[in-house]
Amino acid sequence: MKYIVIGGSAAGLACAEQIRREDKTGEITVFTKESIMPYSRPSISYYLKGTVKESDMLLRRNSYYGAEDIKIITAAQVKAIDRKNKCVKAGRKSYPYDKLCICTGSKPFVPPVKNAAGKVNAFTFLDLENAKQIKAKAGKNTRAVVIGAGLIGMKAAEGLSKICKSVDVVELAPRVLPSILDEKSAKSVKKFLETEGHISFHLEQTVAEAKSKGDVITSVVLSSGKELPCDLLILAVGVRPESGLAEKAGLEVNRGIIIDPATMRTSDENIYAAGDCTVSVDMLDGSRKVIALWPNAVNQGIAAGSQMAGGGKTVAGSYSVNAIDFYGLRICTCGLINAKGSRYTDKIINSGGSYKRLIFEGNKLVGYVLINSSENAGIYTSLIETGADISALPGDIYGTPGPFVFAKAERDIRMKGALAL
Amino acid sequence: MSVNYIPRRFTVVRDKELCINCGCCVRQCSNECHFFGDDGKTVFSDSNSCVACHRCVDLCPTGALRIEKYVCDYRENANWTPQYQQEICRQAETGGVLLSGMGTPKPYPVYWDKILLNASQVTNPSIDPLREPMEIRTVLGRKPEKLTVEKKGKSTVDMPPQVMLETPIMFSAMSFGSISLNAQKSLAMAAKELGTLFNVGEGGLHPDLKPYTDRAIVQVASGRFGVHSDYLNNSRFVEIKIGQGAKPGIGGHLPGEKVSVEVSNARMIPEGSDAISPAPHHDIYSIEDFRQLIWAIKQATGNSKPVSVKIAAVHNAAAIVSGCARAGADIIAIDGFRGGTGAAPARIRDNVGIPIELALAAADQRLRDEGIRSRISLVAAGSFRCSADIVKAIALGADACYCASAPLIAMGCHMCQTCNTGKCNWGIATQRPELTKRLNPDIMYKRVVNLINAWNHEIKEIMGGMGINSVDSLRGNRLMLRGIGLSEKELEILGIKHAGE
Amino acid sequence: MKKVYAIEELCLNCRLCEVYCKTAHSRSKDVVKANKYEDPAPVSRVTVYGDNFLSAALNCRHCDDPRCVKACITGAMTKDKKTGIVYVNEDKCIGCMTCLAVCPYGCIKTGKTAVKCDLCRNEGEPACVKNCPNHALVYTDKGGESK
Amino acid sequence: MLKEGQVRIPSGCAIAAIIDRKGGMINGSEIIKSIALMHDRSNGLGGGFAAYGIYPEHKDEYAFHIFYENAQAHQSCEDFLFRHFNIDLAERIPTKTIDAISNGPDIWRYFGRVNRVRMKNSRLDESEYVVQCVTKVNSAYDGAYIFSSGKNMGCFKAVGYPEDVGEFYMLDKYDAYLWTAHGRFPTNTPGWWGGAHPFNILDWSIVHNGEISSYDANRRYIEQFGYKCTMQTDTEVITYLFDHLVRHHGLPVNVAADVLTAPEWDEIDRMESEKKEYFTNLRAIYSGALVNGPFSVILGSNKGLLAINDRLKLRSLTAATKGSRAYFASEESAIRIICPEPEKVWSVSGAEPVFVPLEIDEREDD
DSSP states (O other), X not given: OEEEEEOOXXXXXXXXXXXXXXXXXXXXXXXXXXXXXXXXXXXXXXXXXXXXXTGGGBSSOHHHHHHHTEEEETTOOEEEEETTTTEEEETTEEEEOSEEEEOOOEEXXXXXXXXXXXXXXXXXXXXXXXXXXXXXXXXXXXXXXXXXXXXXXXXHHHHHHHHSSEEEEEESSSSSSTTTOOHHHHHHHHHHHHHHHXXXXXXXXXXXXXXXETTEEEEEEETTSOEEEOSEEEEOSOEEEOOHHHHHTTOOBSSSEEOOTTTOBOSSTTEEEOSTTEEEEBTTTOOEEOOOOHHHHHHHHHHHHHHHTTOOOOOOOBOOEEEEEETTEEEEEEEOTTOOSTTEEEEEEEETTEEEEEEEETTEEEEEEEESOOTTHHHHHHHHHHTOBGGGOOSOSSSSOOGGGSOHHHHHHHHHXXXXX | OOOOSOOOSEEEEEOTTTOOOOOHHHHHOTTOOEEEOTTSSOEEEOGGGOOOOOHHHHHOTTOOEXXXXXXXXXXXXXXXXHHXXXXXXXXXXXXXOOEEOSSOOSOOOOGGGGEEEOOOOXXXXXXXXXXXXXXXXXXXXXXXXXXXXXXXXXXXXXXXXXXXXXXXXXXXXXXXTTBOHHHHHHHHHHHHHHTOOEEOTTSOOOGGGGGGGGGEEEEEOTTOTTOSHHHHHSSSEEEEEOOOTTSXXXXXXXXXXXXXXXXXXHHTSXXXXXXXXXXXXXXXXXXXXXXXXXXXXXXXXXXXXXXXXXXXXXXXXXXXXXXXHHHTOSEEEEEOTTOOOSSEEHHHHHHSSOOHHHHHHHHHHHHHHTTOGGGSEEXXXXXXXXXXXXXHHHHHTOSXXXXXHHHHHHTTOXXXXXXXXXXXXXXXXXXXXXXXXXXXXXXXXXXXXXXXXHHHHHHHXXXXXXXXXXXXXXXXOGGGXXXXXXXXXXXXXXXXXXXXX | OOEEEEOTTTOOSOOHHHHHHHHHTSSSOOHHIIIXXXXXXXXXXXXXXXXXXXXXXXXXXXXXXXXXXXXXXXXXXXXXXXXXXXXXXXXXXXXXXXXXXXXTTOOOEESSSEEOOOGGGGSSSOHHHHTOTTOOEEEESSTXXXX | OOOBTTBOOOEEEEEEEEEETTOOOEEXXXXXXXXXXXXGGOOSSOEEEEEESOOGGGTTSEEEEEEESSHXXXXXXXXXXXXXXXXXXXXXXXXXXXXXXXXXXEEEEEEEXXXXXXXXXXXXXXXXXHHHHHHHHHHHSTTEEEEEOOBSEEEEEESSOHHHHHHHTTGGGOEESEEEEEEEEESSOOOOGGGSSOEXXXXXXXXXXXXXXXXXXXXXXXXXXXXXXXXXXXXXXXXXXXXXXXXXSOOOHHHHHHHHTOOOHHHHHTSOHHHHHHHHHHHHHTGGGOOOSSEEEEEEETTEEEEEEOTTOOSOOEEEEETTEEEEESSHHHHHTXXXXXXXXXXXXXXXXXXXXXXXXXXXXX
C-alpha cells in the first residue's frame, strides 16, 4: 500500500502517524513545501520574539520519522494530482499512490494595498520563512505596522512589540480579535494590549496605500488619511484554505475542499483531505465553515489516516476550540462564541482581571470565552462536546469547574479518567 | 465575645518565616483558630479557641506552628489556684456542671510509677524472647473448680465458654456516639489482627462492624441502647456496665446533636434525641437483681458466652468484685478512677473513685482469700500508659487489661480533653462527617496494631528478663514487684515489698 | 499503568498534596523555599477541589489517547510510549494552553508554560501520594478500584 | 539473719534419686555416694534425703520428723501432737557426732495415728487433717518444725554437705525402695535446718534444683486452697501443688505433672483435637499452677517417682535404668558412679515428665 500525504503540518502529520498506527508496513510519504521537517507554525510569533528556538519548534525529533518509517520529503511543492494514474507530481518526479490525503492548510489572504506588492519590507505571517525574514528586518528602531487584528495579526504584533520600537495595528472591524472576542471583552483586551504591549490600534480603518522609497516602504496611509511611519509592514488580515491543488485535480471544492464530515473523504474515493484546507461541519449549529484550528486539523488528520489505512476512526463532530495568550493574558474560546438569536443565552462573570462568558442554547453549553479565567476550560469543552444538560449538574459551573460540578457517578468516571469521548 | 474573666489557655505561635500560607491549618482546625486574612492569602491565628490538639501543628508541612502555654500569672495562692478560679468563672458564666473528657489530669499518685519490676541475675537465667517461646496468650472466662480426666490426655471436664486472647491487652468500651465509627472500626480491625477484643460500649453495634463481631465485647448498660437478641449474640462476650472509672455513680449523656441517623439506628433511639444512660440500672437495685440479669443474658445467649461485669473502682471494690463473682459474673472488669471518658462532670471525674492499682490489688487478694480467684477472670482498666503498666497490673493479679486512651493516642488523640465538644480534630470523638473522615481505618488500625505489637514485644522482653515464659506465671506474681517511696499501708494493700527488701 | 487515584471519602481537604507537589517540582526541593520564596513559584500539578465536607485531589489521568497531546501545537506534549506518562516539554511549550482547553478532566495547570503531573518522573511513589496524611491518594495500576 | 519463711531465698542445687520399681531395697550408702559426687553443686548450706519403705514396722502410722530449737518448743509441739494424734512411739532420731555438722536442733521422730475424735470434729478427711496439723505446727509453733510427715517414709536433712548429712543421720543403716537426695547451694546463708531439702508433706517429698520464677504466682494460687507457704521455697510450693492436684483434685500424678509443665500454646494448637482440648482446658483451669523458670524436680511418693524438667530445659537432669531400678541425677556421672553400666541413659527433656510408678501397692494393707 502506498500512501501519500500532501502537507506536513497538523493534519498531515496526524494523518501519516495514524496510517502508521493502523498499517505497519505501508509506504508513507509526506510532501512538505517547507524546507525543514514538520514544525509548529503557530510558534513563529514566539520565534519572532525570541522565546522559542528553531530546534524546539520541530513537532517531532528527526529520528522519529525513521523509527516510524514515515518518509518526509521537504521543499517539495506538489504541482498536480493525477487522479487517473493515481500519482502526484512534485518536482520532476511523479509519485504513485493508493490513497492520498490533501493537507495543504491555508494560504494568507493578502489585502489589496496600493504600492505594497513586491516591497522588500512587506510580509505575510504564516510560516517560519516569513518569521525569519521579518526577524532579519526588525530592530529596536523599527516601526512596524500590522494589518489585521485577528489571531495571526495580533500574534505578529505581540512578537514584534518585543523587538521593535513601535507597533501599529490596523483593523477593518470595530474590535480586536473579532473572530474570538465579543465586543465587551474585545474592549478590555484592546486596553490590555495597549498598556502591556504598547500597541497602537487603528480600528475601522484600512491601509489605503503604502509610500515607499524604491522598493522599501517608508509609511502607510490609512483610510482616514492618517499617515503612519512604517519600516515593516505585516499583511495579516486572514487566511484562506489552500485548495488550489484539489480544485485543479477536479475535486469538489467551494470555500475549501468538500469532504465527508466523518470520514474526510473527498469526491474521489481514494483521496482524502484534512485540516485547514477543508470545509467542516460545525456540530454545534450544523453550519459548514472552515475551522482553521489545530485540534480540528489533528482530529481530521487522524480520521483521514485511519480511513485510508482501512480503519474505522471518524470525526464525531467538529467545533472550534482555541487558546491563545498575549503577554500572559490567556484567552480561551470554544464553540459558538458569536452565536446570535433568541435560541442562545449567555452568562458573563466578570471579576477583577478576568472575564468569563458562557453561551447556552437552552440547557446546553455551546460556547465560551474565557479571559484569564481559563482554569479547567477543558471541562467546559467536554460539556459542549457531549451536549450535557447543564440544569442536571449538581455543582456550580460558573466558578472554576472541577469534578464536583458533576454528580457522584459522573465524578467517579472523571476521577478515574474514564470518560468516553 | 463577651468578657468571661478567663485568660485563654494557649497561644498559637506562627513562624512567619516558615509559614507558606498553604492554609492547611485553616482547613483543619474545627475550632476555627486559623483563618485567612482579608487578602484571602495570608494566614493568621486566633488563639482563643485553641485546645492544643496539635492537628495544625502535626499537619503543618513546614513546622511553622507551635502551641505555647499561655502564661498569665495570678497572685500566688496555693489554695485558690488559677484552675479553681477559672472553673468558678466558667460556672459563674454558665451555671452548669463542668464537663470534660478523657481521664483526670489531677496529680493523684500513679502507683505504676511507684512500682519497680524484677529481673533474673545469675541464679536464674533470663530468657531471650527472640529465641525462646514467650507466651502472652490469655484465656478469659469462668473456670471449673478442677480438671477431670479419663486419663492423661483426655479431658472430661465440662468447660464453660472461654475467650482466648493472643495478648492480655483488650480495647475498652467506647461507644459509637462517643467515638466515631471510623475509630471503632479501626479498633475492631486491630482487635481482629491482634487476636484480642474490642468493646463496642453502650452505643449498640453498627452494621459495619458485623465482620468483627467475633472480636466484639458488647455492653449492656443502664440505657440499654441497641440491646436486642442479635446484639447479644453477635459478640464474643457480653459485658454488663455498672460503672465507669471516670464517673462512678454517674450515668451518661450523649447530646442529641451527636445522635446522627447512624448513631440513632445503632442505639435504637430517635435521631437527634438525647441518649441518656441513667445512673443506675433501673432493674438492678441489688446483687440479687444483678444475678438475675446475668442469668437472663446467659439464657439469651444460650450459655455460649461469658458474661462480664464492669464496675468502677470505688472504696469497697474488692467486696463488690467478690459479690459479682458469686453472682455469676465470669469476667470482672475494674475501672480505676484515672480511666478515660467521652464526657464526664469534671468534679466527679477528679474526685470520685480510687486508683486501679489499689482496687485491683485488693480485689485480687480478696478473691484469693475466698479461694475463688482462679475461678473467674479479672480485667483491669483505668489508664495503662505503657507496657510496663500492663506487666505491673498482671503481676498484681489482672488476667488482662483494658486500654482505650493509648490506642486513641495512637490514632491521633492528643489528650486535649475536649471530647465533649464533638469537635475532635482527629476524627475520634466526633460524629461530624468532615471530621470523622480524617480517621482512615486502614491507616489507624495499623497504628494500633503496631502499638499493641510493640507493647507485646516489651511485655515479652520484661517477662524474659524475669525468667518467665508464660504470662500465666506473671499473673499475680507480686514478688516480681517492689514499691518505691510507698508507705507501709500502701505496700500492704498492694501486697508487695519495698524495693531493697 | 500506575496512576494516582483519589478517594474522595478520605480526602481531608488539607491540600498538602499541592504543597508537596510544588516542592517536588521546585528547584530547591525545600518545602519552605519552594512554596514561599521561589520565583517563578512552582505550580502544583495536583489540585484539590471541594471543601472540608467533600473534596478530592485530581491530577493528570495520563489518558490512553490523550487529547492534550493531539491538541498540542508545538509537539511539546507527548505520551511516553514505555511508561505511558504524558509529559510536557517546557522548552518547547509556548504556553498557548490549547491543551488546557481540550483536557476534559481539568488536569492541566497554567504556569509560564502548560504544567501537568508527570507522576514525579516515574521515580517511585509520587510526592502527592507519599505525603497524603490520610491515604486519600493511591498510586496503583488497578484502575483506582483498589482502595 | 532471716531464715526461710521470713525471706525468699533462691538457690541452686544437686539432686539425685534411685527407685526400685519392684520394691527391692536399696541401702542408703548408694544414694550418698551418688549425691556426694556432685559435691561442687552444693555449698554446705543444706543437704537432705527422703527414703521410702524405711519404717516397715510402723508402716500404717504417720512418721513425724521434727526439729526443736528449744525445750519450750519441744514441749508445746509435743502437747499439740499428743492432742491430735495417738502417738505410739516418740524418740530422738539417732545421729552420729561429726565435725562437719554442728549447731543442730534437737531432732525427734514420732509414730502415730490420727486422733479419730478430733478428726471427726474437724470435719476434715484424714490427709487434710494431717496437713493442717503440720501447717499449724510449722506456722504457729516457733522453734518447732515438722519436716517429715508421711507413712513408712522419712526425710533427713541438715545444714551441711549432703554426704555429711547422710553420715550424720547414719543413712547406711536404712534401706529403702526409693531414695531422693539433695545438695543445696542457696545464694543467701541463713543456715536453717528446716530450709534444707527434701521438702515433705504426707507422702510427698520433693527435691528440686533451680529457681522458679513463677514462685509468687504459684504461691498465691496454692494459698487460695488453705496452704501456707511458710518456707517461701520453690520446693515447698511445688510439693503443695502436687498435693493439691493429686489429693484434692484427684488428678493422676502424670496429669499433675502436665499442669506444672504444660506444653506451649503453639504446640497445643497443633495437637489433634482430644489432646488439644485436654491441654487447653488444663492450661485454662490451672494457669496459676504452671511452673516457670529453670528447675528440675524429683517428686517422691508412695506411688512412685516423678522427674520433671522445666519447659525450656534450663536445668540438667539425667535419667538411667537398669533392671528394676531407675536412677536420676543432675549429672550423669552421679548415676554412673553407682550404676556403671546402665541399660539406658537419657536426658529428661523439658516439659516431658518421667514417671516411674512403683509396681507394688504400698497401701495394700491400709
